[in-house]
Amino acid sequence: QVQLVESGGGLVQAGGSLRLSCAASGRTFSRSDMGWFRQAPGKEREFVATISASGRSTRYADSVKGRFTISRDNARNTVYLQMNSLKPEDTAGYYCAAGSYYLSSNGKDYDYWGQGTQVAVSS
Numbered sequence: 749q750v751q752l753v754e755s756g757g758g759l760v761q762a763g764g765s766l767r768l769s770c771a772a773s774g775r776t777f778s779r780s781d782m783g784w785f786r787q788a789p790g791k792e793r794e795f796v797a798t799i800s801a802s803g804r805s806t807r808y809a810d811s812v813k814g815r816f817t818i819s820r821d822n823a824r825n826t827v828y829l830q831m832n833s834l835k836p837e838d839t840a841g842y843y844c845a846a847g848s849y850y851l852s853s854n855g856k857d858y859d860y861w862g863q864g865t866q867v868a869v870s871s
Contacts, residue, residue: 750774750846750860757842757865760834764869768829770844770862781847782820782827785855786840786867795853796842797829807851812838834869841866 756768770782783798797808797818806818815834820827827844842865845858852858 750776750780752844752846752860752862754842754844754862754865757867759868759870762834762836762869762871764834765830765832766834766867768831768842768844768865768867770827770829772825772827772846774825777825777846778822779848780860781850781852782818783845783847783852783855783858784818784827784829784842785845786838786842787864788840791840793843793855795855798851798853799827800851805851807853809853831867834867836869836871839867839869 751773753771779801784796785793787793795809799806799818803820815832817830844862846860847858849857
């Protein structure tokens with residue numbers, strides 16, 4: 749079992765930066781691929797980024813490639829999402845998830861989810 753708690757959301761102006769954190773509890777964190785997803789009001793949940801259990805491989809949605817960076821610290825059981833050059837369209841609830849599928853962009857492949865942290869980007 750893995751429990752996930754996100755933090756770091758907030759209100760930022762367009763062009764600004766935020767770093768989201770996801771703290772995990774449970775023994776399987778270091779063996780889990782971790783993903784970030786987001787969901788804006790009235791829209792479906794969408795994939796943002798994922799990182800392999802080792803941290804050596806990553807994958808990004810085209811909409812965030814070059815602006816967002818996912819990383820993890822297995823010693824601290826934490827995964828991060830550094831978000832730069834934020835745009836109003838990045839406004840959403842951001843959720844981290846843990847799963848066993850390699851670099852999956854499909855939310856159905858993730859077994860555990862956090863409660864989310866809100867990000868709002870003003871123009």
